[in-house]
Amino acid sequence: MESNIRWLVFAILISLTFSSFVLDHGALAESVKPDEAKQLRDEVRGMFYHAFDGYMNNAFPLDELRPLSCQGEDTLGGYALTLIDSLDTLALLGDRERFTSSVEWIGKNLQFNINKTVSVFETTIRVLGGLLSAHLIASDYATGMRIPSYNNELLVLAEDLTRRMLPAFDTPTGIPFGSVNLMYGVDKHESKITSTAGGGTLSLEFGVLSRLTNDPVFEQVAKNAVRGLWARRSNLDLVGAHINVFTGEWTQKDAGIGTSIDSFYEYLLKAYILFGDEEYLYIFQEAYRSAMQYLHKDPWYVEVNMDSAAIVWPVFNSLQAFWPGLQVLAGDVDPAIRTHTAFFSVWKRYGFTPEGFNLATLSVQYGQKSYPLRPELIESTYWLYKATRDPRYLDAGRDFVASLQYGAKCPCGYCHITDVELHKQEDHMESFFLAETVKYLWLLFDLAVDSDNLVDNGPYKYIFSTEGHLLPLTPQISLARERCSYFGGYCPSNSTKLEQEVLEEESNNDDRSNIYPYHESFPITGLIKGLCPGLTHAQKYGLSYVLPEKTDREDVDEAKPVVTSSSIVLITDQRVGKKPQEEEGFTSQSEPIMTISGGSSNDQTGQELTLLESETDDQRLYSS
Ligand code: DMJ
Numbered sequence: 001m002e003s004n005i006r007w008l009v010f011a012i013l014i015s016l017t018f019s020s021f022v023l024d025h026g027a028l029a030e031s032v033k034p035d036e037a038k039q040l041r042d043e044v045r046g047m048f049y050h051a052f053d054g055y056m057n058n059a060f061p062l063d064e065l066r067p068l069s070c071q072g073e074d075t076l077g078g079y080a081l082t083l084i085d086s087l088d089t090l091a092l093l094g095d096r097e098r099f100t101s102s103v104e105w106i107g108k109n110l111q112f113n114i115n116k117t118v119s120v121f122e123t124t125i126r127v128l129g130g131l132l133s134a135h136l137i138a139s140d141y142a143t144g145m146r147i148p149s150y151n152n153e154l155l156v157l158a159e160d161l162t163r164r165m166l167p168a169f170d171t172p173t174g175i176p177f178g179s180v181n182l183m184y185g186v187d188k189h190e191s192k193i194t195s196t197a198g199g200g201t202l203s204l205e206f207g208v209l210s211r212l213t214n215d216p217v218f219e220q221v222a223k224n225a226v227r228g229l230w231a232r233r234s235n236l237d238l239v240g241a242h243i244n245v246f247t248g249e250w251t252q253k254d255a256g257i258g259t260s261i262d263s264f265y266e267y268l269l270k271a272y273i274l275f276g277d278e279e280y281l282y283i284f285q286e287a288y289r290s291a292m293q294y295l296h297k298d299p300w301y302v303e304v305n306m307d308s309a310a311i312v313w314p315v316f317n318s319l320q321a322f323w324p325g326l327q328v329l330a331g332d333v334d335p336a337i338r339t340h341t342a343f344f345s346v347w348k349r350y351g352f353t354p355e356g357f358n359l360a361t362l363s364v365q366y367g368q369k370s371y372p373l374r375p376e377l378i379e380s381t382y383w384l385y386k387a388t389r390d391p392r393y394l395d396a397g398r399d400f401v402a403s404l405q406y407g408a409k410c411p412c413g414y415c416h417i418t419d420v421e422l423h424k425q426e427d428h429m430e431s432f433f434l435a436e437t438v439k440y441l442w443l444l445f446d447l448a449v450d451s452d453n454l455v456d457n458g459p460y461k462y463i464f465s466t467e468g469h470l471l472p473l474t475p476q477i478s479l480a481r482e483r484c485s486y487f488g489g490y491c492p493s494n495s496t497k498l499e500q501e502v503l504e505e506e507s508n509n510d511d512r513s514n515i516y517p518y519h520e521s522f523p524i525t526g527l528i529k530g531l532c533p534g535l536t537h538a539q540k541y542g543l544s545y546v547l548p549e550k551t552d553r554e555d556v557d558e559a560k561p562v563v564t565s566s567s568i569v570l571i572t573d574q575r576v577g578k579k580p581q582e583e584e585g586f587t588s589q590s591e592p593i594m595t596i597s598g599g600s601s602n603d604q605t606g607q608e609l610t611l612l613e614s615e616t617d618d619q620r621l622y623s624s
Helices: 002-026 034-058 081-092 096-109 120-138 153-169 196-200 203-213 217-230 262-275 278-294 318-330 333-350 376-388 392-408 432-449 499-509 537-541 553-559
Strands: 064-066 071-073 117-119 179-181 193-195 242-244 250-252 303-305 311-313 315-317 356-358 416-419 424-426 462-464 470-472 594-597 608-611
Touching (some): 034 064, 081 432, 081 470, 096 120, 096 153, 120 196, 153 179, 196 242, 262 278, 262 462
Antiparallel strands (some): 117 179, 315 356, 594 608
16 A cells, blocks of 8 residues: 555656646747747757867877867877767768868777777667668768778778677677777686677677678677577566676666667667568567566656566656657657657756756756766657657757857866766866767758758668667668668568558458557658558568567566467567556565655655665666
8 A cells, every 4th residue: 555655646746846846947938930940050060070070180089089178199099089980971071172081080990909998889870880881871872971992991990890799699698798908809807798779789780791791790790799698588578687697687677678688679679670670669569668667657767676567767868868769760659759858858857967867856867967068858859750740859959059159168178067067177078979869959950951861861771770870771881671661661662651541441340459559540741651551560570560469577478479360470468558556656575775855845745665676776787
């Protein structure tokens, strides 16, 4: 009973705060008009060059810029990281001159035969992804940015780099070590603990490399790592945050959509869209459904124990903010809109999003006060604007620009904010500021102006890697080209139909009560251009979903898999709306290690909310 009350209080507090934030938001000035959107786009371009030139003049060829002191620092491998991460943004901005000179410099000067131990995850998403996307642009007439003298130098580098990372995958689980030495392989003292995002966010880059080199090994090891992680999911279809790559035991059992896990979900869906590999889709659908069941406290998301679903961290963390963008890609737009509004309310409150915002105390989470120029909320804003064309997303964009210009701009670039309450600047600029943050901002406003850019009006549909790198659905890469995707771009042009027409046909043709409601209630005009006609949802995706009869936990294994189509798979119990007992409060059998007392200005209850977990906040590993 007491736990029920606690849960209720928690929910009421969140929704009260949420509505007051929304009211604040409603008090905004006039909406962004086309002229202002153009000005903002140009301002964002100026932001890019302030930071890029600052890096080139003061830090290059070191990895990253120290924008306050106008110096550089090696932070990853000592290989001009920020330049590599910026390449496709240069191309997107149409800067042929700098794109060409940068590609040429990298082709001539970069080498990976170096005695450096690097993160497999960071190296993959920032360096390998940066090289591959630039290669695909520089080598292709259709992009309008082909470099005549280019001779696959970046692809050669990408392959060399990835081969140097392969020793990391030599583990009993297939899940790679977190770090590898580029010259000597994995050090014998290397930690065997890695994050789920670290092991499960390699499939796009490794898959593209396989398709460009005709060597399947890269794609195979990355997929094997995903299988290794997914095979160890809990009975609730949740994954934890950290795992031992040798024993396969979870060393951190907090499940969530943010820190340490985020891009694991992202790459499941994107790997399916890019490669047409249905195994990724099936895993995504199960993982997504479970996330929405256990982690989603509409409109927020919490972290729960992966086995019991008991809430352990009622905290918004800034890495979660990519999720609404992913939901747009998945076609689940309604919850994305609500969640974006909630997350943006945190930005409005502080002018930036802190790394953590506690939903129980409604304050910045202790030890998580900084804003390191992250792109996630801006990325989701772009996707939601693309999907809905609702001008409120442009207004949000204007707020992002204002905060960055007034709060983060510093002499040679943009500074991290160490404390969102005090707006204190720190002398560091992560390379993803140029790879992602500025890129998504520019794309947002360009979409409002004329969308005449490579992504929105180019020769291919593009998938963004988790570092914002552009990976095109070209015939060479995408085996999905014959199928219909949410992009609708692969339907023969004379056979596309409006979403609504397809839905109507489907509802006439089959019993949709058993089908996962992917296509229901789209308030979308921008993203989904058309779907191939005449196919049911099941035919399009080669699978059907059947709700099992039994819903008790003990019965789950018996309930899955249910094979219902000739071409494969599954699905299990949906148990929609049913919460496990422990989720209703913050109680469990283990000893509490931290308590948060009520009494913040927004918490009128004085209730004590107890957080449970075996690691404190500060002890947790974070992915970038
Ligand atoms: C980037 O390196 C990537 O977006 C990654 O997926 C998460 N962390 C940073 C941005 O916040």
